[in-house]
Amino acid sequence: xxxxFVLSQLAIGxxxxxxxxxxxxxxxxxxxxxxxxxxxxxxxxxxxxFTTLIAATSLKLPLWAIVPLTLLVGAAFGWGVERAAFRPxxxxxxxxxxxxxxxxxxxxxxxFALGLVVREVLDRIYHGEWLAIPQQYLLSSPLSFGxxxxxxGELAIGIVSLVMLASLQFMxxxxxxxxxxxxxxxxxxxxxxxxxxxxxxVVAVFIVGSLLGAxxxxxxxxxxxxxxxxMGLTVVIKAFVAMVIGGLTSLPGAVIAGILxxxxxxxxxxxLPSAWTEMVAYGMLLLTLLFLPQGLFTRRRA
Amino acid sequence: xxxxxxxxxxxxxxxxxxxxxxxxxxxxARGELIGLIGxxxxxxxxxxxxxxxxxxxxxxxxxxxxxxIAGLDPGRIARLGIARTYQNLxxxxxxTVFDNVSAGAIGRVGVSLLGTLVxxxxxxxxxxxxxxxxxxxxxxxxxxxxxxxxxxxxxGQKKQLEIARALALQPTxxxxxxxxxxxxxxxxxxxxxRLRALRDAxxxxxxxxxxxxxxxRICDRIVVLDSGRKIADxxxxxxxANAAVRAAYLGDEP
Amino acid sequence: xxxxxxxxxxxxxxxLLALVPALLAWGGSPYLARLAQVxxxxxxxxxALNLLVGTAGLLALDTVVFYGLGAYTAAILSVNSGTSFxxxxxxxxxxxxxxxxxxxxxxxxxxxxxxxxxxxxxxxxFHTTVLNWGELTRxxxxxxxxxxxxxxxxxxxxxxxxxxxxxxxxxxxxxxxHRVVHSFYGNAARAIREDExxxxxxxxxxxxxxxxxYTLHAAITGAAGALxxxxxxxxxxxxxxxxxxxxxxxGVIVGGIGSLPGAVIGGVVxxxxPEALREIGNLRALVFGIVLFLSILFLPRxxxxxxxxxxxxxxxxxKSPWARRRPAP
Numbered sequence: 001x002x003x004x005f006v007l008s009q010l011a012i013g014x015x016x017x018x019x020x021x022x023x024x025x026x027x028x029x030x031x032x033x034x035x036x037x038x039x040x041x042x043x044x045x046x047x048x049x050f051t052t053l054i055a056a057t058s059l060k061l062p063l064w065a066i067v068p069l070t071l072l073v074g075a076a077f078g079w080g081v082e083r084a085a086f087r088p089x090x091x092x093x094x095x096x097x098x099x100x101x102x103x104x105x106x107x108x109x110x111x112f113a114l115g116l117v118v119r120e121v122l123d124r125i126y127h128g129e130w131l132a133i134p135q136q137y138l139l140s141s142p143l144s145f146g147x148x149x150x151x152x153g154e155l156a157i158g159i160v161s162l163v164m165l166a167s168l169q170f171m172x173x174x175x176x177x178x179x180x181x182x183x184x185x186x187x188x189x190x191x192x193x194x195x196x197x198x199x200x201x202v203v204a205v206f207i208v209g210s211l212l213g214a215x216x217x218x219x220x221x222x223x224x225x226x227x228x229x230x231m232g233l234t235v236v237i238k239a240f241v242a243m244v245i246g247g248l249t250s251l252p253g254a255v256i257a258g259i260l261x262x263x264x265x266x267x268x269x270x271x272l273p274s275a276w277t278e279m280v281a282y283g284m285l286l287l288t289l290l291f292l293p294q295g296l297f298t299r300r301r302a
Numbered sequence: 303x304x305x306x307x308x309x310x311x312x313x314x315x316x317x318x319x320x321x322x323x324x325x326x327x328x329x330x331a332r333g334e335l336i337g338l339i340g341x342x343x344x345x346x347x348x349x350x351x352x353x354x355x356x357x358x359x360x361x362x363x364x365x366x367x368x369x370x371i372a373g374l375d376p377g378r379i380a381r382l383g384i385a386r387t388y389q390n391l392x393x394x395x396x397x398t399v400f401d402n403v404s405a406g407a408i409g410r411v412g413v414s415l416l417g418t419l420v421x422x423x424x425x426x427x428x429x430x431x432x433x434x435x436x437x438x439x440x441x442x443x444x445x446x447x448x449x450x451x452x453x454x455x456x457x458g459q460k461k462q463l464e465i466a467r468a469l470a471l472q473p474t475x476x477x478x479x480x481x482x483x484x485x486x487x488x489x490x491x492x493x494x495x496r497l498r499a500l501r502d503a504x505x506x507x508x509x510x511x512x513x514x515x516x517x518x519r520i521c522d523r524i525v526v527l528d529s530g531r532k533i534a535d536x537x538x539x540x541x542x543a544n545a546a547v548r549a550a551y552l553g554d555e556p
Numbered sequence: 557x558x559x560x561x562x563x564x565x566x567x568x569x570x571x572l573l574a575l576v577p578a579l580l581a582w583g584g585s586p587y588l589a590r591l592a593q594v595x596x597x598x599x600x601x602x603x604a605l606n607l608l609v610g611t612a613g614l615l616a617l618d619t620v621v622f623y624g625l626g627a628y629t630a631a632i633l634s635v636n637s638g639t640s641f642x643x644x645x646x647x648x649x650x651x652x653x654x655x656x657x658x659x660x661x662x663x664x665x666x667x668x669x670x671x672x673x674x675x676x677x678x679x680x681x682f683h684t685t686v687l688n689w690g691e692l693t694r695x696x697x698x699x700x701x702x703x704x705x706x707x708x709x710x711x712x713x714x715x716x717x718x719x720x721x722x723x724x725x726x727x728x729x730x731x732x733x734h735r736v737v738h739s740f741y742g743n744a745a746r747a748i749r750e751d752e753x754x755x756x757x758x759x760x761x762x763x764x765x766x767x768x769x770y771t772l773h774a775a776i777t778g779a780a781g782a783l784x785x786x787x788x789x790x791x792x793x794x795x796x797x798x799x800x801x802x803x804x805x806x807g808v809i810v811g812g813i814g815s816l817p818g819a820v821i822g823g824v825v826x827x828x829x830p831e832a833l834r835e836i837g838n839l840r841a842l843v844f845g846i847v848l849f850l851s852i853l854f855l856p857r858x859x860x861x862x863x864x865x866x867x868x869x870x871x872x873x874x875k876s877p878w879a880r881r882r883p884a885p
Contacts, residue, residue, distance in 0.1 A: 037669055088853055101668055105615055108669050109809070110852050116802070116845035124842065237680070240673060275688045282677040289674050290662055354757060380759030394750040396863065397743070405747040408740050409759025415768045418741040419732060431740050449870065451863065471759060 008149045009266045015154045017262020018161035022216040023239035024246065024254040025168065026209025032185035032249045033205050035099040036107045040081045040115035042236025044210035047077050048217030049227040050122065056137045063137060066218065074214025075207045082206040085110040093198040095188045115233070122229035130226045138225050153223025160219045164212055165255065177204050185249070234278070241285040245292075260284075305368060307332045307506050308353070308475055313362035313372075315348050322348040324530035325362070330475070330508055335501040337517040338510045340527035341550055346510045347389055349527070350477055353508075354386045355379040366475070380409055385473035387464045389480045389510075395453030399444055400435060402452045402463055406470030407434035438470040442496070458489040465496075475506045482513040494520050518542065526550070564868070565734070568820075572596075572723045577716060589715035591831065593787060596726040597780055599823035602807040603733045603816060604776040609805065610814030610862065611737055612769040613749025615668055617801040618659075618675035621682045622652045622774040624796035626781025628686065631699040631791055641705045641786055648782035649775045656774025660767040679798045687793045698792025705786045718787055725783055729776050730816070736772065737816050738869040745769060746814070799841060806848045812858025815865035822858070 023045055030038045051073045055061040061069065089103045089110070097103070139153035172178035183191040184201045192198060213232075221227050239254075242261055246253025261281050268277045306329035315323040323345045330336050338346050351357045353364050355376040364372045371379055380386075385406070394402050411431050417424025439445045442462045447455060452463060461481060468476060481497075482490045494516050501507055501522075511517045517524060517538075524541045526534040528550040534541055541547055580589050601619055608614050626648035633639045633647060663674050686693050693699065705712040705721050712718050736742055748755040748762045756762050785791050807826035812818025829847070830840045851858070 037673070085849075104669055105672075106852050106856070108615070108672060110849055112802070113845045113849035113852070117842060117849065120839075120842040120845060124839070237677070241677075244670070273688070275684065278684055279681055282681045285677050286674065286681075289666055289670060356753070356757065376753075376756045377759055377761060380757055386757055388754070392751055392754045394747055394754075396750065397746055398866070401743050401746070401866075404740060404743055405755065405760065406758045408744045408747075412761070413739075413741040413744050413765075415736070415741060415772065418739045419735055421735075424739075428740055449867070467758070 004148060006270065009270060010263060011148050011150055012154055013263035013266030014259055015150070015157045015262070016266065017259035018158055018255075019216050019220055019258075020235065020238045020242050020261055021255040021258030022161050022164055022212050023235055024242035024258045025165075025251060026213050027236070027239055027243045028246070028249065028251055028254045029181070029185075029205045029209050031243065033181070033202060034086070034104075034107075036086070036104045037111070037240065038081065038086070038206070038209075039108060039112040039236065040085060040118065041111075041209065041213055041239070042232030042234075043115050043118040044074050044077050044081075044213030044232070045217035045220075045235050046119070046122065046227075046229060046232030047073055048214030049221035049231060050217075051214070052137075052218045052221045053131055053133055053227045056134050067215075070214050070218045071211055074211040077214070078206040078208070078210025079203060081111065081114060081210070082203050085114045086202070086206075087199075090199075090202075093192070098188070098198070115236075119229050119233065126229060128229060130228045133221055133225050133227065137222060139222050140225060151223065153219075157216075157219050157223055160215065164215060168208070168212070168251075171208070177201075181205055181208075238281040241281045241288075244285060245288050306330055307334075307367060308508070309363075309365040310349075310353065311363045311365070313349065313352055313364060314360045315345075315352055315357065316360045321530045323352065323359075326527065326530070326532045327362075328525050328532060328535055330506060332506055333501065333504055334522045335497065335507045335520060336509065337521035337524040338508060338527065339512070339514070339517060339524060340533075343529070344527040344550075345530040346527055347479055348530075350386065350479055350508075350510060354384060354477060377409075380471060380473075383471075383474035384477065385468035385471040385475070386477035387468050387479055387481060389483070391460060391464060393452050393460055393464050393467070396451060398449050399452050399455065399463060400439065400448040403438050403444075403467045403470045404431055404435040406438070406467040407431040407472075410434070410471045434470045434472060438466040441469065442466040458485050461485065461489075462493075469500075473505070475508065476500070478507065478509045478511075480510055480512065482511055482516055490516055568730075569727055572727060573720070576723075577719060580719070581716070586715050589719055591827070593719055593722045595824055595827045596722045597784055598804075598807065598827045599820050600726055600729045600780045601777060601804045602811065602819040602823035602826065603730060604773045604780070605804050606808045606811075606814065606816065606819040606822075607733060607736060607769055607776075608773040609808050610812075610819070611742055611745045611749070612766055613668075613746075614664070614766065614770070615672040615805075616675040616773075617672060617798060617805060618678050618774075619777055619801045619804045620679050620796040620798065621675075622656060622777035623781040623784070623800075624682055624686060625652050625655060626778030627785040627791045627795070628693055628699070628781075629778075630782035630785040631702045632692070634703050634786070635699065635701060638703075641707060644786070645779055645782045648778045652778025652781075653771050653775040656771040656778075657767065660770030660774070664763060664766045664770060676798065676801075679801050683793060683796055683798065686796060693793070696793060698790060698794075699785075700790050702785050702789045702791070704789060705783075722783065722787060725779070729779070730820075732772075732776065733819075734816055734869075736769075737814075738866070741765075802848075803844055806844050806851070810847060810851045810855070810858060812860040812862060812865065814862030815858060815860050817865050817868070818858045818860035818862070821860055825859075 023041065026041050026044065027038060030036065048070050051070045052066055055066045055069055086107050089106050091097065139151065139156050141152045143150050143152055143155060172182055180196045180201050181204060183194065183196060184198060217232065238261055239258065242258040243254050245260070246257035261284060264284065265277045265280045268280045308330040311327050313323055313326045314321065326349060340346055352359045355371070355374055359372055362372065363370055366382060366384065371382065408431055411427050413427065414424065417427055439448060442465065444459065444463060444466060452460065455463060461484070465478065465481060482493055485493060490513060497507060498520050521538060523536060524538055525532060526541060526547050533550060534544045534547050576592060580592060601623065605616065605619050608616050629648040629651050630644040633644050659678065663671055666674060687696060712721055744760050745765055748760060748765060752762055803826055807822030808819060810825055811820065811822025830843065833839065833843060
C-alpha cells in the first residue's frame with residue numbers, strides 16, 4: 001500500500017497543478033492567436049486574490065458576491081492589458097505582421113513592463129507583506145478520504161478548476177465567440193476571409209484568459225488564506241512552463257502539463273526543502289526547451 | 303575537373319502527398335547559363351531550395367563538382383561555392399548597402415572573434431572582405447550608394463544588391479530566383495547584359511525566370527518544369543518549338 | 557565630414573580618466589565617487605548585454621547569472637584562499653566563459669521569445685541557488701569581508717584609486733566591445749540577426765557566432781562582477797535578482813539596441829535616474845517599469861540608434877581598399 005502521506009501530497013500536487021493549468025490556459029489561448037506571450041498574465045491571478053482580500057476585509061461582502069466581482073475585475077484587467085500592451089503594436093492584422101518577430105518581442109517586453117508596474121503598485125500600497133484573509137472566509141477545514149488528507153480549499157481548487165475547464169470547453173464549442181477563437185487559432189487567413197474580426201477575437205481571448213486567471217487567484221487565496229503582490233509572478237512562470245511542455249498550442253496539453261508540474265513539485269517536496277522545489281519547474285522548462293522543443297503534446301496545425 | 307559542375311539526379315520533394323518536385327534530373331556544365339522555366343507552381347523555387355540546402359529533399363541526389371551535397375546544411379553549401387538569391391527579395395534593409403554586400407564576402411572569407419579583438423591578426427581577412435565587397439558593388443554600379451541604408455534603394459537597385467551580395471561570395475555557381483521580377487524593360491536589359499558578362503567571365507548560372515524574351519535571349523540551355531516534372535531540356539530554339547512546353551503554358555507565346 | 561575627425565573615443569577616455577576625477581576632487585563627496593563607479597560598472601553591464609541583445613539580436617535576461625558568478629567567484633576565492641585580485645578576475649572570467657559557452661550552445665537555437673524566457677529561468681534558478689546553497693555562498697547573509705582590490709602589491713585605498721581601477725576596467729571593456737560591434741564580425745552578427753536563414757545561405761556560421769557572442773557577454777559581465785565584489789567588499793543574493801537583469805535590459809533598450817554609445821547612455825540613465833528621483837521614495841522598480849514600457853512604445857530605436865552609431869564609427873571599418881576607392885561624400 002502506498003503511504004497515505006504520499007497520496008495526500010499527490011492529491012495536493014494535483015490540486016496546485018490545476019491552478020497552473022488554469023493560468024496556463026490563458027497563456028496558451030493568447031499564444032495560439034498571436035504567437036506571443038503575455039507576461040502580465042500573472043497579475044490577473046494576483047488581482048483576483050487581491051479582489052477577494054479587499055472584498056472580504058474592506059467591503060465585507062459575502063462569498064457568493066465575491067465571485068462575480070472577481071470575474072469582473074479579471075475581465076477588465078484582461079481588456080486593459082490588451083489595450084495597453086498589445087494593441088499599440090498591432091498595426092496590421094495579416095498573419096505576417098500579426099506574428100512578426102518584432103511584434104512578439106515588443107509585446108513580451110511591454111507586457112513584462114506592465115506586469116512589473118502592477119506588481120510594484122500593489123507592493124507600494126501593501127508594503128510587500130503577506131496579507132491574511134479573514135478566518136470566516138477561509139476554506140481551510142480539513143477533509144479526509146480514506147486516509148488522504150486535504151483541506152476543503154484544496155478540494156475546492158480542484159472542483160473549481162474542473163468547472164472552469166468545462167465552461168471553457170462549452171464556450172469554445174458552443175458559442176460564436178468561442179468558435180471564432182478556434183477558427184482564428186487554427187487558420188488565421190481562413191478566418192479573416194470568413195469575415196471574423198481579428199481584433200475582437202484578440203480582445204475576447206485576453207478577457208477569457210484573465211477571467212480564468214482571476215478565478216484561480218481567488219480560489220487559491222481562499223484555500224491558503226494569504227495574498228501577496230508577487231504571487232502571480234511565480235505562478236505565471238510555472239504556467240508558462242506548462243504551456244511549453246504542453247506543446248505551446250495545445251489546451252489539453254497545457255492542462256496535463258500543469259498537473260504534472262504540480263505533482264512533480266509536491267513529490268520533490270517530500271525529499272527536498274521547500275526552497276528547492278521552486279527549481280523543479282525551471283528544471284523542467286530547461287529540459288523541455290533543450291530536448292523537446294515541440295513539447296510533449298504537439299497539436300498539428302491545419 | 304571535367305564533367306558537369308552540377309548534377310541533379312532523380313531529385314524529388316514531397317509535401318504530405320503533394321509532389322512538388324518529382325524525379326527531376328539535369329546537368330549544368332561549367333560556364334553555362336541555364337534557364338529554369340515553367341508555369342506557376344511547377345516546383346522551380348522548391349528545386350532551388352533543395353539544391354541550396356534550404357529544405358531537405360525527399361529522395362535523389364545533387365552533385366556539385368563531383369561531390370554529393372544533398373543533405374548538407376545551407377551554410378556548408380554556400381561555403382562550397384553556391385550562392386543564391388530569393389524570389390521575394392531578402393536583403394537587410396536596416397543596414398547599409400556596403401554592409402549588405404560584405405555579409406556575402408564574410409561568408410566566404412570568414413571572421414573570427416580573435417581576429418577582431420587583435421587587429422593585426424584579422425587585417426588580411428578584413429582587406430579580403432572589403433575587396434570582394436567593393437568589387438561586387440562596382441560591378442553593379444552601386445558604389446555611390448555604399449553608405450546608405452539598403453532600404454532606401456529603389457526596387458530595381460535592391461534586386462541588383464541581392465545579386466551583388468551573392469557575388470561577393472565569389473561563388474562557382476550562382477542560383478538566381480526570378481532576378482527580373484518587378485524590373486522594367488531597361489533594367490531587364492541591363493540585367494541580361496550583366497548576366498551574360500558574368501557567364502563570359504566563367505561563372506556558372508542557374509536562373510529561374512518568367513521573363514521569356516530574356517530567357518530565350520541569354521540562356522545557353524533551358525530546362526522546363528511542369529507540375530514538378532521535367533518536360534523539356536535543350537537549347538532555346540528547341541524549347542520554343544516544343545509542343546509539350548507550349549501546352550504546359552496553355553498557349554502562351556514563349 | 558572633418559568634424560568627425562574629433563576622436564570620440566579619446567575624448568571619452570579623457571572624460572573618464574581626467575575630467576570626472578577632477579570634478580569629483582573639486583566638488584564631490586565619497587558618495588558621489590561611489591556613484592560614479594556604479595555608473596561605470598552599469599555601462600559595462602549594459603554594453604555587454606547590448607552585444608547579445610542588440611548586435612546579435614538575442615533578447616536575454618541573464619546578466620545577473622554571470623554578474624553573480626563573477627562576484628561570488630571573486631568573493632569565495634579571495635576570502636578563503638587569499639588569491640590576488642587579478643587571479644580572481646581571471647578565474648571569474650574563465651568560469652563565466654565556460655558556463656556561458658555551455659548555456660549559449662544549448663540555448664542559442666531557441667527562437668527569440670523562448671530564448672528570453674530560458675534566460676529568465678536561468679536567472680531565477682541562479683538566484684534561488686545562491687540564496688539556498690549556504691555552505692558555498694553564505695546564503696541570505698551575503699559574503700562579507702571581501703578584501704579590496706590589490707594590484708601590484710598595493711591595496712587600493714581611498715576613492716580616487718578605487719575610481720581609477722573601475723575607470724580603467726570600464727575603458728578596457730568598452731574597447732573590446734567596440735571592436736566587436738564596429739567590425740566585419742559585428743556586421744556578420746547583425747546580418748544573422750536580421751535574417752538568419754538568409755545569413756546562413758551566405759555562408760555565415762550563424763550558430764558559432766551567436767555562441768561566441770553569448771560567451772563574450774558572459775565573460776565581460778563576469779569580470780564586472782568580480783570587480784564589483786572587490787570594490788564593494790560585500791555581496792549578497794539581493795544584488796542578483798531578476799529585476800537587476802531587467803534593469804540592465806531597460807538600459808539597453810532606452811539607450812538604443814545595437815548601439816554602443818546608446819548602451820553608455822542607457823547605463824548612465826539607469827543609475828542616475830533613480831538618484832534624481834530619490835525624493836519620491838523607493839519607487840525604482842515602478843519607474844523602470846514605466847520607462848521600459850514607454851521606451852518600447854515610443855522610442856523603439858532608443859536615444860542613440862544603431863544606425864547613427866554605425867555611421868559615426870564607420871571609419872573604424874577596415875580602411876585601405878575602402879578609403880582608396882570610396883567616392884567623396
